[in-house]
Amino acid sequence: MGNEVIIELRNVVKAFYGTTVFKNFSLEFRRGEIHCICGENGAGKSTLIKILSGVYHPNSGEIFFEGKKVDMVDPRLAIRMGIQTIYQEHSLYPELSVMENLFAGQEYMKNPIMLDKKQMLHKTQEMLDYLGVSTITPTDIVGTLGDGEQKLMEIARGLLCESKVIILDEPTSSLGSTEIAQLLEVVCNLKEAGLCIIFISHHLEEVFQIADFVTVIRDGEKIRTYDKASLSPEKIIADMVGRDVSGFYQRRPVPIGDVMFEVKELSGNGHENISFRVHSGEILGVAGMVGSGKTEMAELIFGAVRKTAGSIYIRGKEVEVKSPKQAIENRMCFITESRQMTGLFLEQTITANVVIAEYMNRMGFFVHAKDDEAISNHYIKELKVITTSSQKIVKELSGGNQQKVVLAKWFATQGDIFIFDEPTKGIDIGAKEEIYHLMLNIVESGKCIILISSEMPELIAMSDRLLIMRDYKLVTELTGGDITENTILQHSIGGVI
Numbered sequence: 001m002g003n004e005v006i007i008e009l010r011n012v013v014k015a016f017y018g019t020t021v022f023k024n025f026s027l028e029f030r031r032g033e034i035h036c037i038c039g040e041n042g043a044g045k046s047t048l049i050k051i052l053s054g055v056y057h058p059n060s061g062e063i064f065f066e067g068k069k070v071d072m073v074d075p076r077l078a079i080r081m082g083i084q085t086i087y088q089e090h091s092l093y094p095e096l097s098v099m100e101n102l103f104a105g106q107e108y109m110k111n112p113i114m115l116d117k118k119q120m121l122h123k124t125q126e127m128l129d130y131l132g133v134s135t136i137t138p139t140d141i142v143g144t145l146g147d148g149e150q151k152l153m154e155i156a157r158g159l160l161c162e163s164k165v166i167i168l169d170e171p172t173s174s175l176g177s178t179e180i181a182q183l184l185e186v187v188c189n190l191k192e193a194g195l196c197i198i199f200i201s202h203h204l205e206e207v208f209q210i211a212d213f214v215t216v217i218r219d220g221e222k223i224r225t226y227d228k229a230s231l232s233p234e235k236i237i238a239d240m241v242g243r244d245v246s247g248f249y250q251r252r253p254v255p256i257g258d259v260m261f262e263v264k265e266l267s268g269n270g271h272e273n274i275s276f277r278v279h280s281g282e283i284l285g286v287a288g289m290v291g292s293g294k295t296e297m298a299e300l301i302f303g304a305v306r307k308t309a310g311s312i313y314i315r316g317k318e319v320e321v322k323s324p325k326q327a328i329e330n331r332m333c334f335i336t337e338s339r340q341m342t343g344l345f346l347e348q349t350i351t352a353n354v355v356i357a358e359y360m361n362r363m364g365f366f367v368h369a370k371d372d373e374a375i376s377n378h379y380i381k382e383l384k385v386i387t388t389s390s391q392k393i394v395k396e397l398s399g400g401n402q403q404k405v406v407l408a409k410w411f412a413t414q415g416d417i418f419i420f421d422e423p424t425k426g427i428d429i430g431a432k433e434e435i436y437h438l439m440l441n442i443v444e445s446g447k448c449i450i451l452i453s454s455e456m457p458e459l460i461a462m463s464d465r466l467l468i469m470r471d472y473k474l475v476t477e478l479t480g481g482d483i484t485e486n487t488i489l490q491h492s493i494g495g496v497i
Helices: 045-052 075-081 098-102 117-130 147-160 177-192 204-210 233-241 294-301 324-329 339-343 350-355 369-382 399-411 429-444 456-462 485-493
Strands: 005-016 019-030 034-038 060-065 068-070 083-086 109-111 165-169 196-200 213-218 221-227 259-268 271-279 283-287 309-314 317-319 332-335 417-421 448-452 465-470 473-479
Touching: 005 045, 019 045, 019 196, 019 221, 034 177, 034 204, 045 083, 045 165, 045 196, 075 083, 083 147, 098 117, 098 147, 117 147, 147 177, 177 196, 177 204, 196 204, 204 233, 213 233, 221 233, 233 485, 259 294, 259 448, 271 294, 271 309, 271 448, 271 473, 283 294, 283 456, 294 417, 294 448, 324 332, 332 399, 339 399, 350 369, 350 399, 369 399, 399 429, 417 429, 429 448, 429 456, 448 456, 456 485, 465 485, 473 485
Parallel strands: 034 196, 034 213, 083 165, 165 196, 283 448, 283 465, 332 417, 417 448
Antiparallel strands: 005 019, 005 060, 060 068, 213 221, 259 271, 259 309, 309 317, 465 473
């Protein structure tokens, strides 16, 4: 039984809208082993998880489970086969008890209309004892448990389904050191019991602690699989990077002036004592893996989440930013990561979207349609938005043009401090270069930019300085020739070269 292949992928290909994102992928996973998957943001780890769990159906290739070819067309089929996926975000019912969560959808019945609560309570306690969890009882409400305890409850639910394979997606991203140690101990115990554990993580210290095998993924391809004896941080990081960025976008230099924006010992939204400065004419990059706290820091700065301590200064003067309205009044702009969810009103016209933030700076309560139209047309022309009319509904535009409308909205506020969170996510290379040109226009006019991105070539090409975040902390600052993929990744994941 031990160490026999339980899942095998052979030449699996996955494409979306004609673009291949997962290429000729072949890999084996075995019983009684912990197989870790490493790769930088966007490498294809999530696609692999969703193929294994039946969320995505491959375009070609074969998947074998316990030696038999299977057609993974449904997550419910994967669960019935014995594949349990535990995602980074919790999937529990916080208002229900531990027992009710474990047995949701698989309740024990005394008869067709009566639950066997006594038997379920007994089985829940057995499961808690098996996992070595002494701080939780079957009747505890899940919403009162810590993140680490909730993660263990998700594992327990998978074990009740008699899972043979457990996939853990960044399971420690929101846990403290004690919770991490407890979770890793449970994972190792499950391995000893003969389960196959697929562990996705960017924390190399965890990977080296528990892995029997490590596979590195890059750009949707398997680069290499290492056994425990051949592992080293140098090899893993080199394989994760592996790209020549010399041909990427080359920006023109911009003179950097005085300090325009500064935060001192800012705390809140998971952060403590964040401090940094941005100068006029400067693009300050912010890097970090998923879950590092980059977006949460931007929300804190912009007043979307209230700070608990610290100060914000603009041109040397302390300002209050307790809400996005106050941020806009202080000429701050926040281009959010999800333009469709938080950046635009998709069902409204270009004009309605362009002027909405600018309303915050207007005196009085009257809307002047002709003025709004003139402002909208000005930015359509300046940003080269491809559209037949300023009255076109935004959802009908391409991704690149939607992003330009987001920029137009903030340009209309006459802002000085721009926070860009993943500004080129989901747009083509031509539209990316247009966005980069617009960013340079911003800093050339004496303004400043905080650029948050998971694309390292983008950060390398565009940043004058680079801050790196890990576990909601600023861990280092890079400048000049030190801004390389290797150094960014090294500090982002805590590896040492």
